[in-house]
Structures are given as C-alpha cells and as structure tokens.
Amino acid sequence: MTYILGIESSCDETAAAIVKDGSIVISNKIATQIAQHAEFGGVVPELAAREHLKNIDIVVNSALKEANLSLTEISAISVTNGPGLMPALLVGINYAKGLAIAKNLPLIGVNHFFGHIYSAFLDNELHILQDAENFPMLALVVSGGHSSLLLIEKDGTAKVIGATIDDAAGEALDKAAKLLDLGYPGGPIIERLSAQGDKKKYQFPRPLTGAGGKAVSKENRYNFSFSGIKTALLYHAKDLKLANDGENLSETEKLDTVASYQEAVIDVLDKKLFLAVKDFKAKSVVLCGGVACNNILRQRISKSAIKHKVRAYLAEKKYCTDNAAMIAGLGFHYLHKKELSDWQLDAYSRLPQISKVPFI
Ligand code: KG4
Ligand code: ZN
Numbered sequence: 001m002t003y004i005l006g007i008e009s010s011c012d013e014t015a016a017a018i019v020k021d022g023s024i025v026i027s028n029k030i031a032t033q034i035a036q037h038a039e040f041g042g043v044v045p046e047l048a049a050r051e052h053l054k055n056i057d058i059v060v061n062s063a064l065k066e067a068n069l070s071l072t073e074i075s076a077i078s079v080t081n082g083p084g085l086m087p088a089l090l091v092g093i094n095y096a097k098g099l100a101i102a103k104n105l106p107l108i109g110v111n112h113f114f115g116h117i118y119s120a121f122l123d124n125e126l127h128i129l130q131d132a133e134n135f136p137m138l139a140l141v142v143s144g145g146h147s148s149l150l151l152i153e154k155d156g157t158a159k160v161i162g163a164t165i166d167d168a169a170g171e172a173l174d175k176a177a178k179l180l181d182l183g184y185p186g187g188p189i190i191e192r193l194s195a196q197g198d199k200k201k202y203q204f205p206r207p208l209t210g211a212g213g214k215a216v217s218k219e220n221r222y223n224f225s226f227s228g229i230k231t232a233l234l235y236h237a238k239d240l241k242l243a244n245d246g247e248n249l250s251e252t253e254k255l256d257t258v259a260s261y262q263e264a265v266i267d268v269l270d271k272k273l274f275l276a277v278k279d280f281k282a283k284s285v286v287l288c289g290g291v292a293c294n295n296i297l298r299q300r301i302s303k304s305a306i307k308h309k310v311r312a313y314l315a316e317k318k319y320c321t322d323n324a325a326m327i328a329g330l331g332f333h334y335l336h337k338k339e340l341s342d343w344q345l346d347a348y349s350r351l352p353q354i355s356k357v358p359f360i
C-alpha cells in the first residue's frame with residue numbers, strides 16, 4: 001500500500017490530503033480563504049500567502065489525523081509547484097520541503113493543471129487510464145485560471161489544442177458577478193440565481209464558435225474567448241439601467257441576465273469541446289476544474305457525450321475546486337516511475353509546454 005500526502009497552496013485554498021494507491025482518497029482537508037478575499041472581489045496573492053502560512057500546518061495535521069496515519073506510514077510528499085500565484089505556491093513548497101527533509105521522505109513537485117485533470121480519476125478505477133477504448137481522450141479544464149482543451153493519446157502523449165485567448169471561464173463568471181454586484185466567487189452565485197431566471201431572455205454572444213455567421217480562423221478553432229461576453233454584459237446592464245430611467249436592474253431582469261449569461265458561457269464550452277471530439281475522433285471526455293461544479297454544465301456535457309457516443313468522466317464536485325487529493329493522487333504515478341524532485345524544486349507561475357501527462 002502506498003500512501004501519499006498531497007499539499008496544495010497555489011491560489012486561495014490551503015489543502016492537504018492522503019490518497020492510497022493513486023486513487024483512494026483517505027482524507028481531504030481544505031481551509032478556504034474565500035471570505036478574506038471576497039471584500040477585494042478577487043484573490044490577493046500576498047494575503048493568500050499569509051493565510052497559507054497560518055493554516056498549512058493545521059491542515060496537514062488534520063489530514064493525517066483523519067486518515068489515522070502518522071508521517072512514518074507515508075511513502076512520499078507531493079506538492080503543487082505551479083502554475084499559480086508565486087507567493088502562495090512558495091508556502092506549500094517550502095513546507096513540503098521541510099517535512100520531507102525532517103522525515104526523510106521523497107519530495108514530488110506536481111503540476112496543478114494535471115492535478116485538475118487527474119481529479120476525474122479519484123475514487124475511480126485506475127484501469128480507465130489503461131483502457132485503449134478511452135483514447136484519444138479530450139480533457140476540458142475550466143477553472144478560475146484555465147479554459148483549456150488537452151488532447152491525450154493512449155501512450156500518454158498530450159497536447160493543449162485550445163486555450164482561452166483572454167479570460168478563463170471561471171474568471172468570466174467571477175467578473176460578471178462583480179459587475180452586477182452579486183458577490184465572490186461568481187460561479188456558484190450565478191448558478192444559484194440562474195435557476196430562477198430565463199436563460200433565453202437575452203442573447204449574449206458565443207465568441208469563436210461561428211455563431212451569427214462570424215468566421216473563426218483556423219488557429220482559433222479550439223480556442224476560447226470570454227471577454228466579449230463580459231463586454232456585452234456591461235453594455236446590456238447599462239442599456240437596461242437607461243431604459244429603467246437610471247434605476248438599477250429589477251430582480252427579474254437580474255435573474256434573466258445571469259441565466260442568459262451563464263447559458264452563453266456553457267454553450268461555448270460545450271460547442272468547442274464537442275467540435276474537438278468530432279475532429280480528433282475522441283473516445284472519451286474529461287470535465288474538471290472549479291467551473292465543472294456547475295450542474296447545468298455537467299448535464300450539458302453528459303448529454304452531448306451520449307449524443308456523440310463518447311464516455312464522459314466528470315470529476316466529482318468535491319474534487320472540482322482546488323484540493324490536495326488530486327495532487328496526492330498524481331504523486332503516486334511519479335513515485336511509481338521514480339520521477340522525484342530534488343531540494344531545488346521551485347515555483348512557476350505559468351503553464352509550461354505540455355507533451356505528455358504523468359498519469360499514463
Ligand atoms: O479550480 P478552482 O477552485 O481554482 C482555480 O484553479 O482557478 O476554480 C475556481 C473557479 C472560480 O472562478 C469559481 O467562480 C468557479 O470555479 N466555480 C463555479 C462553480 N463553483 C466554482 N463556476 C460555475 N458554477 C459553479 N457552481
Ligand atoms: Zn485550480
């Protein structure tokens with residue numbers, strides 16, 4: 001049995017988890033900082049680092065306690081070392097290094113983006129990853145930092161075939177909520193309010209999908225763009241206010257607006273993913289990242305997967321937002337391949353070029 005301790009601090013969650021044999025989540029602890037950042041309408045990196053420092057030891061100990069394990073029973077420590085906010089990442093990395101040195105444990109630096117993809121396989125059978133009938137596999141990573149499409153072949157070679165050229169999907173939802181003064185983070189608030197609104201009431205653009213007869217260049221075929229929807233929202237809100245003689249949007253107008261806006265974002269994600277499925281003859285899709293918590297998006301992707309006759313692996317909601325279980329799970333594969341990090345392990349802020357995934 002291999003138990004890995006995972007540590008995550010790339011953004012505004014301080015998290016620690018223990019995962020057995022790469023997929024069985026024994027404990028999964030998260031200290032969220034949402035309340036601290038809410039008043040700023042977004043994550044403040046220095047504040048995040050300070051909060052991580054306060055919480056990291058508590059969270060790690062609590063993960064060990066819940067798993068009923070001591071550090072002597074742990075096989076390795078894996079830690080997110082990028083992409084993410086540099087000051088925040090450094091807290092997790094330095095803590096993991098200290099613990100690994102003190103307890104003489106292997107240290108493994110893990111890519112947060114791969115972590116999100118791997119979250120779809122937690123509490124799942126790992127033979128999914130060996131099943132040739134699942135490949136090519138297309139992973140849609142939709143979070144506050146990413147809207148990316150990764151094409152994965154059965155030998156593990158992988159390529160980012162599409163990404164956002166401006167805002168990420170989660171960012172588009174967060175910024176919309178800020179613009180309408182609804183609170184932070186926007187995704188869950190917009191989902192909740194949308195349930196009471198009419199998603200067909202207003203028509204927001206579907207950038208880079210060819211909607212409205214707008215041609216899409218070859219290089220943007222699988223790319224996303226969300227800033228246009230956000231700008232359309234800004235003008236839409238101004239127009240409504242003007243029509244209301246300067247009064248703010250009525251409750252119904254607000255609900256219909258967020259429902260229509262969410263629909264536009266989901267529609268773009270669904271259209272782009274399944275355009276790529278068709279083009280690359282993908283056999284399965286993965287949906288992951290914070291935005292994948294959204295029930296309407298989950299239903300839409302599941303329905304399209306049935307229509308296109310592909311398997312859908314949706315990360316469980318509890319593993320969609322940032323967590324350390326996905327980091328611990330991934331660590332198992334590095335340990336297995338003896339691909340360990342050394343004490344020079346450093347943080348990086350941006351997603352590096354990807355040529356293969358570590359879990360196949
Ligand atoms: O994966 P995550 O926790 O952090 C990043 O790595 O970015 O994703 C956070 C993002 C936020 O933009 C948040 O608004 C969005 O996920 N999100 C949602 C929902 N829950 C979180 N978006 C839509 N619907 C939700 N239910
Ligand atoms: Zn994330």
